Amino acid sequence: MAISDDERAFFIELGQRIAQRRKDQGITQMQLAELLGVSQQAMNSFEKGRRRVPVSSLPAIARAVGATLDELIVDDEPPAAKAAPKKRGPAPKIQQQLEQLSRLPKAKQRAVMQVLDSVLAQADH
Numbered sequence: 001m002a003i004s005d006d007e008r009a010f011f012i013e014l015g016q017r018i019a020q021r022r023k024d025q026g027i028t029q030m031q032l033a034e035l036l037g038v039s040q041q042a043m044n045s046f047e048k049g050r051r052r053v054p055v056s057s058l059p060a061i062a063r064a065v066g067a068t069l070d071e072l073i074v075d076d077e078p079p080a081a082k083a084a085p086k087k088r089g090p091a092p093k094i095q096q097q098l099e100q101l102s103r104l105p106k107a108k109q110r111a112v113m114q115v116l117d118s119v120l121a122q123a124d125h
Helices: 005-024 029-036 040-048 055-064 069-073 079-083 093-102 106-123
Strands: none
Touching: 005 040, 005 069, 029 040, 029 055, 055 069, 093 106
């Protein structure tokens, strides 16, 4: 079955988002492939957009890379942000910590937020 240009673009972008989230989590293609029960070559093809990612695999991929389904499949980046050159280099430490915090269970997030609120309140005095 032929794939339209729009579908091809969707699967290329989906693959890029999966690859980026996988790398952000420090997961190798092989590890993700094993988790999904596919070959590393298949995983590579998914990430390059050469193969369609099975819809049934999306929840497992999202869980593995610490993303929601929306984060994987919805392109919510404004067109201007796509055109702008990406800043190279590591993300600032606080940004990395916030990303790690967002992946914690809600109870742990609340505990961290209470500590932050306390420190910030003391800093104001």
